[in-house]
Amino acid sequence: MTTLITNHEAGRDTAAEKEKWLRVYRKMVSIRLFEENVNELYTRALMPGLAHLYSGEEAVAVGICEALRIDDYITSTHRGHGHCLAKGASPHRMFAELLGKEAGYCRGKGGSMHIADPATGNLGANAIVGGSVGIATGAGFSAKHLDTDRVAVCFFGEGALGQGSLYEVMNLAQLWKLPVIYVCENNQYNEYTHYQETTAGTILARATAFGIEAARVDGQDVREVHEVATRFVKRARLGGGPAFLQCDTYRYSGHHVGDINREYYRSKQEEQLWKTERDPIKMLGNWLIDQGYADARSLEGISEEVRKAMEAAVKFAVEAPYPPVEEVEKHVYA
């Protein structure tokens, strides 16, 4: 009976589909332009400290968060801006946090590496590699024990495969059938070292060894990421237990904004190749055009709107005040 779709129904599906993928496109562009502004703030010496840019990896965060409800949980990493934005954070408050301002998500106390937002289920970025694998698993534990049917997504770089606690919690999640999705963003590098120098065996087997359902996807193809994520999330929500998703991807910039001369660990050609051939935004843009959901101009229009929104957000953050010094002793204890 699957062939008997009325035009009307097909039309509705198509409209929803179009709306969805345009929203996805806009989100990916938002992340890209957010990061460009971060780099700009750093270069202009307006941002304290450093930040780790997500540009190039947008399809992972967006493809996955698009499969989540707002009350589902995520934990994020030092390279966390993409996850936060994809889960629904406001660029205004994010920039404010990056500048250490009181209007920031953490009242300026966390900075780039610790953005957290209860309103969107964001349990926090984490500056300890693998530091949040326990937290995400615990969120899955709560979901199960409080019977909320929420799901927790644990984002981490392939470098976190080096942390033993990951294996400890994957074992727990599988034993207790917790609704946790472990998302390994394999962007090929642990800081300045290629992951193959630090990772024996295969990535997927690290999860299947615990009996955890696992899949590997092209992390530049947001539709592929989203499809598998949707399946895993649904399964977890229904009590099917944890899953592991390896997303092969690439970070366009340095490990952090200050990592400019990278040729001792990776070539300019390699970087160029990913940017020209495998850019997740271009890939989705082309597909949108192929489907007739957009044209070059309408896509440019989206970028333009986002660009303006980001400028406004930066302006807001730059002008926002620092927290009063008395804040320093607040929130040590609840």
Place this chain on the structure above:
Amino acid sequence: MTTLITNHEAGRDTAAEKEKWLRVYRKMVSIRLFEENVNELYTRALMPGLAHLYSGEEAVAVGICEALRIDDYITSTHRGHGHCLAKGASPHRMFAELLGKEAGYCRGKGGSMHIADPATGNLGANAIVGGSVGIATGAGFSAKHLDTDRVAVCFFGEGALGQGSLYEVMNLAQLWKLPVIYVCENNQYNEYTHYQETTAGTILARATAFGIEAARVDGQDVREVHEVATRFVKRARLGGGPAFLQCDTYRYSGHHVGDINREYYRSKQEEQLWKTERDPIKMLGNWLIDQGYADARSLEGISEEVRKAMEAAVKFAVEAPYPPVEEVEKHVYA
């Protein structure tokens, strides 16, 4: 040409073979009787603290250590008497250590859970579950870097599969092709909890995930343990890298000598079945008799000799003096 073995050669092989398996038999009996004496010392309130008996698991320690040179390394666990004895430790000094006497391997400072002996390459038992996985891997690192062709064996219970550091060091060992054999003694229980309640997936896959060669053997069959161990050790010695060996076995007694009422976690029948059907000493004894290498009387003779030796060792230890109290501040720093 393999069929053209002269009688003379075959005879030599048989003699060596006989000698070897009788030695193995004697070692297994030594461990069993050592442990009986430990229990006796505990029951008679002559031993301070507790001890974790190895009875039932003898084929693992002996089958593996028989594949090692005296200058190869081992690390052991809280259930370590069997490993120490199999590697060549003297019962006299072991009993002395268990009683906290100066003549003990650690001058009484270590006790049952910390016996160490440089002369036999024993890097030490360890009272932290999984605590010695790094140490064994480091010994393999030294062997490789100092080019000694030594091999390190890391004994651990299946409970140590819960410790993340195991995965960290297996990854290192495989990346760097270190001569380390990880021996998982699966005696079915983590203290008072069955391992299936704590272990998702399969045990072997925890090693193969890192590309490590792995095998599972009947840990009650010393010849099978020994055969695979010999292969793994040889391979490691030649630079082939680490291996992982799962030995399915059973501890006859409680988790420690004080664990008397065990029925809330395992049945008497289960215990009885292992003892009557799967006893490693009986199994080897039967084989020795089948081969014509021994008869019931000669085996009883071995037991009798060992029994006397153990009695002498216990007597030595009971009569040995404690270290002087000034010892307490010695050896904090080298």
Place this chain on the structure above:
Amino acid sequence: MPERELTFAQAVREALAEEMRRDSRICILGEDVAEAGTPFKVLSGLVEEFGPQRVLDTPISEAGFTGLAVGAAMTGMRPIVDIMFGDFITLTMDQMVNQAAKVHYMSGGHWKVPMVMRTTLGATRRSAAQHSQSLQAWFSHVPGLKVVLPSTPYDAKGLLKAAIRDENPVVFFEDKMMYKLKGPVPDEDYTIPLGVADVKREGDDITFIATSSMVQVALGAASLLEKEGISAEVVDPRTTWPLDEKTLIDSAKKTSRVIVLDEGYGRYGVTAELASVVAEGAFYDLDSPVKRMGAMHVPIPFSPPLEDATVPTEQSVFEAARKMCK
């Protein structure tokens, strides 16, 4: 009606059971906590009452289940993790210190981590160096954590209930040698606020400031001193953080002589902090330097005569005090 007496272990169990009845979000995670009720049998009976969904046997993954508890606490549960021996907190430091202790602050007050870690301390059980440590100084060092060191069954019940109801990560250290100690424990619900010291014995000539296991030692020494006509006060801070500095200092001012006792190592340990607080706060009232007594600076040896030499005893405290009061 005579006062009801419970052992320290029973008091802990009663606190847990009462709180678990009160609040279904509380669960216990640890190795062999369910049917076995821990090796010390402190939790016996809890899984029977609350079921395996609330009393969960874990794999031997201290880092893993502590981390899980942090996340569970952030998202609506009130987990209690059981770390069998205090020596194993080494494995949980990242989750406790870099995560649990900092989440509330780093998130600008948005997330909270209401969890309790129960663990043990204390030597003289012939358990050797890896099962005998008293590492409370480490957690006491860390802003964001609270640290509780109960010394009687009464305190154990009241303080544990307060710890469970606290909105912060709290580490609760139980002296293994004290589990069988008996003392009066009311049947009813009561809590003891964290951060309030308790004068366990009043006296005029010398103050013992003692924690956990050392409170009993100090009380014993005080009895011996009494026979010599020396009146010793015993002050128990009960929590190393928050620390009730005032009660400590007031007692020091009153007696003008202080010995600080804690079973951990003195160097960079609990006694260093307590001695500093007193030396500063009662500076103008002290007759002699504050004396610190704690574990000898050695890994705890197995051999009984050696191990016994590593820990302050009633006799050694008595002698130190007598000398000080001369």
Place this chain on the structure above:
Amino acid sequence: MPERELTFAQAVREALAEEMRRDSRICILGEDVAEAGTPFKVLSGLVEEFGPQRVLDTPISEAGFTGLAVGAAMTGMRPIVDIMFGDFITLTMDQMVNQAAKVHYMSGGHWKVPMVMRTTLGATRRSAAQHSQSLQAWFSHVPGLKVVLPSTPYDAKGLLKAAIRDENPVVFFEDKMMYKLKGPVPDEDYTIPLGVADVKREGDDITFIATSSMVQVALGAASLLEKEGISAEVVDPRTTWPLDEKTLIDSAKKTSRVIVLDEGYGRYGVTAELASVVAEGAFYDLDSPVKRMGAMHVPIPFSPPLEDATVPTEQSVFEAARKMCK
């Protein structure tokens, strides 16, 4: 010839290179230590000279490679592990404390663990709570470990060489903010024994006992005080263990006023120990209570104005000292 000057980072690198030339058993293990030379570029050039067999990039497995180093040290190597940020020692506590620190003792003196852990401390780099801690108090608490806190390029070179030649596990904390600090460093081979304090500046009116980053702050404050006619002595213990108590106490007796400074948290921290030692040892010579200054008791915040408030500065130390000398 003018004295040669090196930065702190260069001095560390020179010590490592000289020792590695001298002894082929020394190797370096850590994350991004080879081609990258660490994020702080402290190790630049070493892999080029010594090759990837001796300067090894590891996976992000602090517990794993620290444990490996313990075993390697026991069996004939002299490993140096690099823990990028001192905040990550949380992950190595079991290997350092339950293994490295205890192996020699537990084995009755049979095995030795000659290894060095190099790591960092210090805030004000806008790195927030998980990259700004100064956790030296924890290791200082543990018998079996030695702890080094160099405060100048000269000390860094000499102390690191001594640490590498030591037969025990030694933890070496480098202040991140000091890597670019310049100072005279002799070309030749020299070591500074562990356990010998250094009087960095002589004075009569007040003593600053300061570690690592705080030595420079104390020296700055001393200059400010000089203009007010107050003469400050600056004593640097250089190692928190072994601790040169005598030099600290002697200075305290001489000046009768002491401020103790360490960038870690004061509570149950380094300043608690140093203050206790001085308060006890110089009890009859002190004019006023020993004052402790360290990091504010908060997780280090990211926001610059807040972070700057958490650490003692020349100005705040100067003011505290002036008040004390009134």
